[in-house]
Amino acid sequence: MRYTEEDCIRDTTQHIHEVRKQLSRVIVDLTERGRVHDLSKLKSPELEVFTEYTPKLRESTYGSDEYKENLAGMQVALQHHYESNSHHPEHYEDGIKGMDLLDIIEMFCDWKAATLRHADGNLNKSIEINQKRFGYSNDLAQIFKNSVKIFE
Structure with missing residues (x-):
């Protein structure tokens, strides 16, 4: 045929x-x-902690020592937040390797939105910092960098 x-x-x-x-x-x-997305932040135990720390985070540079100190003070809320939201690598036992494609897309959109909350927010810089923080590959980092233009 x-x-x-x-x-x-x-x-x-x-x-x-x-x-x-x-x-x-x-x-x-x-x-x-x-x-x-992030509705868990609107209820206890997250609401009280995020109410206190959101202004502090806004005034700090992402990845700085000051930023990390603020995160340390938020551990109770962050643990609950990560357990409740699969778009965070901390949600998974094996971190970012446990995520699916939709988790990755939501996480990346979350990173972009977070840059808008900081006076010196920069998505490319966040990609670099987060590669060290979460240990993802150079290939994934490059895909993220290629995707920055989506938000311009």
Whole structure:
């Protein structure tokens, strides 16, 4: 049997439909993640701690000693937050390696949003700091760097 242009068009159309279906699934999941993102911060035990520390974090440079000291003071809330939110590497026993693609996308969007809360926030700098902090590969770091333009 000869494979014709009509066969090719049919097969390609089916493929296009399947890709659209899979992208729609991702869109639905990301939309839900956006709806529930960080809602745990709005209740105890996180609310009280984030109320105290958010202004301190805003005034510090991400990754600085001052920033790390603030995080140390937030441990009770952060432990609860990480347990409740899968877009943080700390949620997983094996860190960022335990995350799925949607966790990674939400995490990256979270990093971008966090840069907007700091006077000196910089997504490229966050990528560098977080590579050391979470131990991800140079390949993933490059993918993140390539993605910065999405937010410009």
